[in-house]
Amino acid sequence: MRLTCKELSPVPKSTDLVVVLALQGKKPVLPTGVRVATSAFSGFKGEFREAALTDTGKGPSTKVLVLGVGKRDELDPERLRRVGAIAAKRAEEEGAANAALFCPDTVATAVGAARAGRALAEGAVMGSYRYDKFKSDKKPAKLKALTLHGKGREFRAGAKRGEGAAGGNCFARDLQNSPANHMRPRDLLAAARKVAGRSAQIRCKALSEAEMKKLGMGSLLSVSRGSSEPAYLIHLTYEPKRRSKGKIAFVGKGVTFDSGGISIKPSPKMDEMKYDMSGAAAVIGVFHALGDIDVPYEVHGVVAASENMPDASATKPGDVVTAMDGTTIEVLNTDAEGRLVLADALCYTAKKIKPDTILDLATLTGAVVMALGHELTGIFPTSDKLRDDLLAAGAEMGELCWPLPLLDCHKEQVKSKVADLRNINSGQGNGSTAGAAFLAGFVGDIEWCHLDIAGTAWGSVERDWVGGPTGSGVGARLLIEYLETRADGPKGAR
Ligand code: BES
Ligand code: MN
Ligand code: ZN
Numbered sequence: 001m002r003l004t005c006k007e008l009s010p011v012p013k014s015t016d017l018v019v020v021l022a023l024q025g026k027k028p029v030l031p032t033g034v035r036v037a038t039s040a041f042s043g044f045k046g047e048f049r050e051a052a053l054t055d056t057g058k059g060p061s062t063k064v065l066v067l068g069v070g071k072r073d074e075l076d077p078e079r080l081r082r083v084g085a086i087a088a089k090r091a092e093e094e095g096a097a098n099a100a101l102f103c104p105d106t107v108a109t110a111v112g113a114a115r116a117g118r119a120l121a122e123g124a125v126m127g128s129y130r131y132d133k134f135k136s137d138k139k140p141a142k143l144k145a146l147t148l149h150g151k152g153r154e155f156r157a158g159a160k161r162g163e164g165a166a167g168g169n170c171f172a173r174d175l176q177n178s179p180a181n182h183m184r185p186r187d188l189l190a191a192a193r194k195v196a197g198r199s200a201q202i203r204c205k206a207l208s209e210a211e212m213k214k215l216g217m218g219s220l221l222s223v224s225r226g227s228s229e230p231a232y233l234i235h236l237t238y239e240p241k242r243r244s245k246g247k248i249a250f251v252g253k254g255v256t257f258d259s260g261g262i263s264i265k266p267s268p269k270m271d272e273m274k275y276d277m278s279g280a281a282a283v284i285g286v287f288h289a290l291g292d293i294d295v296p297y298e299v300h301g302v303v304a305a306s307e308n309m310p311d312a313s314a315t316k317p318g319d320v321v322t323a324m325d326g327t328t329i330e331v332l333n334t335d336a337e338g339r340l341v342l343a344d345a346l347c348y349t350a351k352k353i354k355p356d357t358i359l360d361l362a363t364l365t366g367a368v369v370m371a372l373g374h375e376l377t378g379i380f381p382t383s384d385k386l387r388d389d390l391l392a393a394g395a396e397m398g399e400l401c402w403p404l405p406l407l408d409c410h411k412e413q414v415k416s417k418v419a420d421l422r423n424i425n426s427g428q429g430n431g432s433t434a435g436a437a438f439l440a441g442f443v444g445d446i447e448w449c450h451l452d453i454a455g456t457a458w459g460s461v462e463r464d465w466v467g468g469p470t471g472s473g474v475g476a477r478l479l480i481e482y483l484e485t486r487a488d489g490p491k492g493a494r
Contacts, residue, residue: 001088001128002145003121005159008102011060012147016096018061019087021069021107022046028066031102031149041066048079049086049464053094061100065090075110077119078398078463084123085465091143092128098145105151115396117150117158118165122477124148125166126465131177161293165397165480168289169473171195172281176457176471180257180274184229185305188254188277192234192284192303199291201241207233217344219323220304223337226261226314227307233345236283236301238290245296245487249355250479251345253338253362254280254305261334262310263317275471276338278457279361280305282475286483289476295483300353304341308334320419323347327441328419336423338364339438346442357386358448359482360439361475367431368404369455376402377456377474380436381449390449393481398463399456399474406450410437451475 011018011033022028024046030036040054048070056062067090069075069083084101091099101120108116124146132138148159175183175191189206196204209230212221217233224231234254255276259265265273280303287301315321319331321340324347331340342360349358368378377394379401381387387403394401410433416422421441425434436450456474460467 001125001141001143003124003148003159003163004145005117005148005150005156008105008149008151012100013060015061015098015100015147017063017065017091017094017099019065019067019091019099019101021083021103022066023069023106024048024071026106029104030064033060034064036064044068046070049082051086051090063094063096069107072110075107077111077115077396080111080116080119081123081398082464084120085127088124088127088143088146089464091146092141095142097142098147099143100147100149103148103150103155108150108155113150113152113154114158117148117155118162120148121159121162122166123465125163126169129170129173131174131470164289164292165477167292168285168476168480171288172285172473172476173471175281175284176275176278176473178274183256183274183277185232185254185256185307186229188256188280188284188303188305189232189234192236192287195284195287195291196236198288201239202287202291203237205235212344215348216322216324218321219329220306220341220344222315222319222321222331223255223261223308223340224306226311227309229307231306233348234303234305236287238287238299240296240298241294242296244298247298247300247353247355248483249300249302249349249353249358250283250286251302251342251349251358251360252279252281252283252304253277253342253364254303255308255338255341256305258308258335258337259310261308261337262314263333263335264310265335272458275458276363277305278363278453278471279475281471281473282361282453282479285473285476286479289480293480296487297483299483300349300355302345302349304345306341308337323442325351325442327421330416330419330422332422332426333424336435338362339423339435342439343442346439350442350444350446356447358443358446359451359479361451361453363454363457364435364452365432365454368452371404371432372402372455374455374460376400378402378404378432378452379449380404380406383447386447386449389482389486390478393478393485397477397481399478401451404432406433406436406440410434411440414438
């Protein structure tokens with residue numbers, strides 16, 4: 001679907017479907033030239049997600065859909081995102097090849113024109129997402145073009161950014177949804193290269209296993225040992241057009257299949273471990289978005305791509321391995337592999353890139369799903385500013401975050417009797433914090449936040465633009481919003 005953005009008027013000469021947003025308690029205001037029978041929307045109240053379709057039989061469009069956005073003081077970007085998604089989905093259902101979505105100024109000004117444009121564009125693009133790559137009887141989408149009508153330049157600029165952010169989300173979802181035999185470490189690398197190919201500001205390089213060995217990345221390599229697929233450390237770089245305000249690094253867990261290794265997982269739901277590369281998908285997704293959205297930072301993306309498989313050369317429970325910074329690790333459970341690949345990825349980031357801030361994203365623990373479910377990402381920020389920025393970015397984008405504790409007492413739990421660290425805290429509970437405490441050993445004193453997306457990456461509740469038993473693309477939009485707002489002052493100033 002092609003998205004374009006236009007002024008509120010004039011109304012297009014002909015379009016298959018006109019969608020008009022309407023506030024609750026107000027009569028729907030139809031664009032000039034669009035006429036329906038006076039009784040058409042008599043029962044329509046404008047409640048959030050309420051929809052009424054009428055056939056005009058004449059005018060620019062034969063079909064007009066009014067879509068409720070709810071009460072003005074309850075309106076927020078999430079509601080507009082959902083409504084944008086409903087509009088695109090209804091257009092598809094009605095068989096429209098093209099549609100025009102009208103956002104009256106009363107609706108746009110309730111949340112701000114730029115935010116309204118962005119949320120509607122995001123909703124329309126993400127609501128149209130589908131994954132049918134392996135269906136023989138797949139039919140192409142009927143809806144080819146959607147025109148978003150809103151007032152002013154701000155609305156249009158917002159829509160452009162929304163389209164870019166949503167593009168990054170959909171790209172991440174494709175990577176997540178791909179079966180593991182089609183999304184191997186080498187396929188993650190190909191995806192990163194593809195994203196770099198979209199923009200002259202983005203470059204991609206990769207370390208092979210031999211190069212990682214030279215750098216001493218024994219922790220990451222201990223995970224790929226049991227697999228016939230070679231691991232890669234992928235490094236994406238974005239150069240801003242404007243003068244850079246600083247250097248930010250995103251690090252992603254890219255375990256393309258997590259069998260557990262020798263500490264093998266039970267069979268039920270093991271298929272879901274194809275999405276153990278969701279952190280990597282978010283990082284590659286944000287670089288896709290950076291191909292369309294300019295931000296004032298030098299941005300680095302580091303992906304630790306590996307399979308976790310059991311074979312004759314696989315790492316065994318009790319083995320001791322050495323990370324790039326010389327830290328020795330006792331691998332007590334080969335299923336706690338995410339932290340092992342991230343240890344070297346974080347060392348590499350801290351030592352070779354030396355960014356101001358590191359954010360790592362990983363489907364790290366089942367425990368975070370127990371603690372927070374599928375609607376909240378668990379975050380472990382090392383500064384109050386980083387915590388506040390991520391909470392605000394999450395609320396704005398509908399990718400909510402929740403802070404979890406990481407204290408010195410937790411770092412004690414991952415100290416080993418035979419090596420420097422051990423990769424599990426052995427039956428002491430606080431599984432997600434233990435994972436974070438292990439990672440903390442590899443970032444030095446750089447400002448850092450670990451985001452555990454094991455719950456939010458997959459299977460969140462249905463929200464029109466996202467949800468259900470499929471990849472959510474979580475993280476890509478959150479990170480773009482973080483980059484766009486990090487330089488702003490205290491929250492509320494915007
Ligand atoms: N990839 C899993 C975590 C996970 C679980 C992601 C469920 C998504 C859904 C991770 O590698 C893992 O296996 N973690 C173990 C850690 C344990 C061995 C300390 C876990 O959570 O059970
Ligand atoms: Mn695992
Ligand atoms: Zn894993």
